[in-house]
Amino acid sequence: PWLTAWPAACLAFPPATRLFGGPPRWGFSPSRLLLPCPVLTLPWASPHTELSDVRRFRSHALNYTTLLLEDEKGILYVGARGAIFALNSSNIADGSQREIQWEASPEKQNDCLQKGKNNKTECFNHVRLVQRLNDTHLYACGTYAFHPLCAAIDADRFALPPHLEEGKEKCPYDPARGYTGLIVDGGLYTATRYEFRSLPDIRRNLHQRPLKTEESPVHWLNDAEFVASVLVRESVHSPVGDDDKLYYFFMERAAEESASFDKSHVARVARVARVCKSDLGGKKILQRKWTSFMKARLVCYIPYYEVLKGVHSVDGGSWPSTIFYATFTLSAQWRSMEASAVCQYNISELQRAFEGPYMQYQDNTRKWTLYDGEVPAPRPGSCITNRSREDGYHSSQDLPNGVLDFVKLHPLMFEEVKPARGEPLLVKKNVLYTALAVDRAPALDGQQYDVLFMGTGDGWLHKGVVIGSAVHIVEELQVFGAPQPVESLVISKGQRSVYVGAASGVLQLPLCSCARYGSCYDCILARDPYCAWDGEGCREVAGAADRTQLTQDVQHGREGCWNGSAQGKAPPRPKNRTVLRGDDVLLPCEQRSNLARAAWLVNGTAGLAAGRGHFRVGVDGLLVTDTLPEHSGDYGCYGEENGLRSPLAAYALTVLPEPPKEQPAPRALPPPHTDRLASPDMKFVYIAVIAVLGGLCLVLSAVLLHVSCLQRRKGRYVLGEPRASSVELQTVSANCLGRGRQEEELSREDGCLQIIPGEAPTAASPARETPLAPPPPPPPLPAEFTNGIAALPNVVRKMNGNSYMLLQQEEPSPSPLYNTSFAEELSKLLEKRKHTQLVDKLDESSV
Template sequence: MSGGPAHLLTTLFMAAAAMGYRHASDLDATPRTTVTFDELSGVRRFNAHTLNYSTLLLEDERGILYVGARGAIFALNSSDVADGSHHTIHWEASPEKQMDCLQKGKNNKTECFNHVRFLQRLNSTHLYACGTYAFHPLCATIDANRFVLPSHFEEGKEKCPYDPARGYTGLIVDGGLYTATRYEFRSLPDIRRNLHQRPLKTEESPLHWLNDAEFVTSVLVRESKDSPVGDDDKIYYFFMERAGEETTSFFDKSQVARVARVARVCKSDVGGKKILQRKWTSFMKARLVCYIPYYEVLRSVCSLDGGGWASTVFYATFTLSAQWRTMEASAVCRYNISAVQRAFEGPYMEYQDWARKWSRYDGAVPEPRPGSCITDHSRRKGYNSSQDLPNSVLDFVKLHPLMFEEVKPAGEEPLLVKKNVAYSQLAVDRVQALDGCSYDVLFMGTGDGWIHKAVVVNSVIHIVEEVQVFRDLQPVESLVISRIQRSLYVGAASGIVQMPLASCARYTSCYDCILARDPYCAWDGRACRTITTTDRTGLVQDIQSGNKGCWSGSGRGSLPWKNRTVLQGDDVLLPCDQRSNLARAVWLLNGSEVLGTGQDRLRVGVDGLLVTDTLPQHSGEYRCYGEEQGLRTLLAAYSLTVLPELPRSPTVAPSPHAASQATNDMKVAYISAIVTLVVLCTVLSIILLYMSCLEKRKGKYVLGEPRPASVELQTVSANCLRKGHREEEEEELTYPDGCLRIIPGEAPTAATSPVKELPVAVPPLPPPLPAELTNGVGALPNVLRKMNGNSYMLLQQQEEPLASPLYSASFTEELSKILEKRKHTQLVEKLDESSV
């Protein structure tokens, strides 16, 4: 890998342009607003003394969120996961199984526990749960009302993975358990059906239907409902596997790549009678492409339907494959169910032994079509179940599980290509906006604990906001949406987070509310509020363009003027906080726009306007606007006054007579100073000689009783409090009569008391400048400002008091914090190499 991330990204976008995609800037998207962890509001959290809260089951109508974690299952109140009313099932692996796990060489900090990987509703009264149980999987049927473990457990080797890190997916459909994973250490990946009178699995010979597969998710599509052909329900599986066919890799066609797949099986499949006994007769798979080279690592899939299975769409997130570890990037693609059906109805592929690869099969195809479900057409020909299928069909299915056609995304291009982000999870909601259209809202969890909320407008993704839901960096492992509670539940290693689907109150003006383009929010004339299905009158919203609906200046609001007065030659910073990462700062000086580039001594940055070496002509009225989607929102207003330099007092040349008199006066002053110094030296010598004689006589004669002849001067703090230390007790003494106490008694000697250093006197601080003389720079902390989009300056006009907490952080820490915050905004595409 040569050329680095920048070269790779350029190559990727060149490839995208060559294939006819939109411009690279259209594929990427910047979140409009950034909400850090400390700015969160309305968020509730749950965690207990365990880890890995990754398996979520939401029963919205019952108001319960079930959580499978390491060694525990929780039942939380879905309206408030943090209210303390939860119930807990402790399900730890036994010490014997943990010891057995350790003897197999497994990790006693991550693997040798019972990780709950499966948690679904089995019937109206019971739940079904499976856990890894220290590499000895177990399953349990749990009474949902009593919420306790049963006395008997089931063997889980056919239903649950042994490894907590192994890809796994499972569904319970009409009483049958459909799972996909690698079930044992030496077994091959498999799609199985259990808890059914006809257990099934995938074929392993003479061809492996799955090639080192890692499963991501599975989706049930009820295609039998209102089907005109009497079709069957289908379960779709999404996974990664090693490719046996020639790939369309842009970079290296010689290496064996891992590709994304979608496979399907029919719910009513019961296997073959003689051939493919207890095996799927309806298994088919096809490649899933997102049309960006090397975006082949499938991370998450979520489905939506518009009221019928024919309108089902799949949203999928991809990341760069392992060969490109020098950078992070993600892609989001949308697939229609019709595109998946076309691939499964198209040509097959066949494995050629002599070439050791898969290629298109152009031979004859038997009837009924291999891999298809039983339909009315099949029944009219006498095929009422898969066991009635002819041997020619079943033999063909064994050798042709792979389809030639690829499943292509809608529009044959990605919805989003996001740099510097690795999306790990995805959840989708469909919202009807005020314009009568339905919009898909995507919640995408990242590998470092952020949630990106986006809305799909036509074929473009607009990222409404990015929210940091975890302070510590950790991947988002699961996402579930509750339409009843209007909440998003986020599962991760450290706990569960419940956050609102929308925080409309965060938008304080009409323009801010409209520009957000959040389908959950609308402006009611006074505030931005959440839309309800019952009351929609008088609301304003514009999802399509995000700039219509505010009238008569309602988007601007009124801001108080701030005065700034400085002396000529000083620097002044006029701060302007841009809440939107998509807005452009526009400054007006007395009604004329300040360009900021090429203008003398004016620099426009993301944090404000810097005027350097001010002149009187810089005085005037400054207004800062945020310009976005053609709208301008007033964000700050200043009145700047630049005072001229103070005049210097004139000097007068002295006369010769005055100069002579001054010389004589200087001579007299020198002689007087010398005489004074001699007298002082003599007096000091006499005093020192006297003190020396007293020291020699000390201790030879004692007249009368000893008495405390010395005094100790002690000072106390400004509030006249000090702590008195004694061997028996410690008490606080208060001195109401001042901060200096004269205490009679013996002064402490070196033998009895440690020597205390006298405090160094600190000169008083100068009085602060009046408010009208501040320039906006001194009042700021040592903040790293990015001015003019490509250079950094540390602005500090006046020193803060030494006791200020701003001095506790070093410049390095300060720089790290600012750069960490800027990391998620990406306002500048290319920074100078000398920026930092």
């Protein structure tokens, strides 16, 4: 029953038992699985000017995916394909950028081609790492046409050094490989697959003690793809004298015995691994290997096959308050469905998993099972603490062999890292989140709110605020016209900006654009912690001199707009509409917010019930069908959201009982009398002209008859003039997400079908010319068209208040309805537009 209580556009998943079979594994009720619509949608082709404050940078290079922000210096470093840029972080488009060209040499490109690599994507120098090395130098690494190289770059001169370093142990050879790298206290910590035949590895370089992961007898990493790495300064004010730690987030193949995966696929799971910064490796066992490596499974409790896409950490000023945010998607095995989720993890949950029981590998079953034997001391995999120093273990090289042997064979922990509150913050269908960045913003209520910026796989940016145990999506922006994945996101608190990196360029957007909210209702309902109402307009909280005059309600989004005269805009002026009795009339009312519901009042009091009588209420207006004189009156449209009601449009409708009487035409005066009549010569000229014109008509008729016969012999029959080969479907409803406003075109080799809203007489179409031979009968309809669509109409159809008229349809065989690609495209169109109908339930016959 909960499925019918929500619009179809706001549903994420039905219960797990219906969708996947078997017992559900989610720890929360199905009513939490909603598809939250953003409050505000701004597409690329928006008629508004809200995106005018976006700054864009692009050059001759491609793939602007590696970003390093030095906020205090006002510089944004960008690693691209064949170049490194230094941009002014206050305005990346001001033209003051500096550039290092770093293309792969022709020799290396030829070697890359001989290895069978792609000369359009792979045989280039993709810069994968740009980090601050010390006070004077940066450190950068690139794939260099499958022969990685690194360089220490003088930051002031911003030029490559004369000699480059070998990068095979610091940078991946393949630009498509997952990779993460950090420079911490002069040491380079990277994780990737470094060579063609090598195993995935977590390594430390640029350090007096280089380290790597173990490969035998148990592989610590099983075909891992790395996503992110985070440094947590756990040594600061640590009561036990702990060490700083680096956390690595990645995907790998799973082999747990308890994992219930589909046996027909290789299961991949999300992991988090941990190493200690002061690890020096073992003295005899695990020499030049990590002695502190441990890993645990990271779960988000969305359906099986979770794919980790992005990770970002936030702390409240001290490491115990560190929170990790992670985005997940469904794996490629669920190709019929796209969905993403956001989960939040406390660092205490990670510590609990790493301090719990271990797992051991069974050679006979090739599975990991719970280890229930004795654990040596000091605890294997832990960092050196004050307790260890008291026992005489001052570094990892002092650890006994029994501890190192245990670490070598037991890298996997039994406990899973569960999300906060045991459930996702957000589950959203039809979206693939590819990048994530988080900012912590103070609000007027004294609380700190985490604001999430999430990039999608088709060039959109979602902005959401974490409120309680859910994410409220404030807005979605289409930041790239051509669909492309958002690869990286970086937030600047100093510039109040978020930087977006993608294949085509870099964008700079403000963290907030409060001026988009033109009324108090819009400002309060947005629940944006950056914005507040000051009585005249929506202002940014950070720039306000006097915060006592500001109003904001992030928690509930409904308090503070009691004064109806201070809404920031005048009430709408009534518009006159006059129609004849029996006609249909649409009273437009566009909702600015996707979450608002239209409410209509007649003469200021009586409300209209949607779908009853002559009235149909849709997201773009009120449709009055078969109007009667008693329908005349004053109609007011209001937007209702979260308990607030704001006026949007007003109309004065007049229904005339009968057409107005036509005034009698004035009598034509008789032509003035003329004594002079036409002469016989003029009559002869008239007769000659008529004869010539008649002869021409006969000649043209013969030519047309001859051409028609030729066309019949070719077997080609065309009704009407040839037109562009497209099928266009238009409705009077708007898309709640803002994307359905663009016209949908379904190309076909020949034939043109155009369906538009309109009125027409219900008479049948004129008879068509009979072909020489009847066409063969079409194949049976596919399954998806057997319910409600039996044939295309050629007369006016009225269904649920929508009127459509078929303008023209050529008749090649078979019909477009029997084309598989057309069926697939129409199915997608129905999915996109099913929430834009003028009634709550979709009826295919109205399309």
